[in-house]
């Protein structure tokens with residue numbers, strides 16, 4: 290059985306003070322949510338407030354990006370050991386916004402994933418196709434290439450410690466959601482890659498989250514797909530009541 294992971298990606302929203310306010314409202318709403326793991330990824334400067342607020346609860350905290358080196362002359366960057374030391378358990382790697390706006394590459398994704406694992410963090414490795422790739426029928430090929438280059442370099446043992454997020458890039462922040470069937474098809478394509486590279490048990494065990502305009506009113510249909518093992522939620526995770534109702538799908 291794959292335990293669902295309901296994850297929030299706050300992107301560049303919420304100060305530390307706003308983070309504390311969110312948790313005050315959110316925690317009581319998910320106190321009984323043992324059916325899933327709950328993960329919140331605030332901006333770096335709000336990680337401390339989130340870690341403090343979540344201490345002693347089941348809510349886990351993650352960062353949204355990292356550098357692949359442990360330390361060094363990399364102005365403006367944050368390393369995996371620093372993220373771990375701040376109390377995070379997870380880190381997003383290769384989010385589509387990092388790929389599109391900040392030049393993240395598949396090679397960089399695999400370097401970061403390894404560094405995250407070395408630091409004791411769970412990388413949430415994001416893959417997904419852009420709208421023109423879907424329209425020209427390239428979805429499976431794009432996912433296969435991202436898997437092969439970004440995830441494939443991991444060892445079997447390392448693969449057993451990651452999460453994958455499939456985000457249909459055309460559905461991010463657009464209000465367009467992939468239908469549960471479209472999402473499940475993409476998840477099956479990713480799991481087929483996992484099967485080919487890592488074998489049956491690894492493919493059956495890997496948890497794949499769906500991201501792209503997940504809302505309280507569409508989460509149930511998505512989570513009804515056996516292929517979908519959780520959600521990575523942007524906009525609808527910023528409000529405590531909205532994200533709690535997604536967690537409690």
Ligand code: 13P
Nearest residue numbers: 298461462501502523524
């Ligand atoms: P939205 O839920 O706002 O579409 O964002 C999805 C996303 O990018 C989560 O990482």
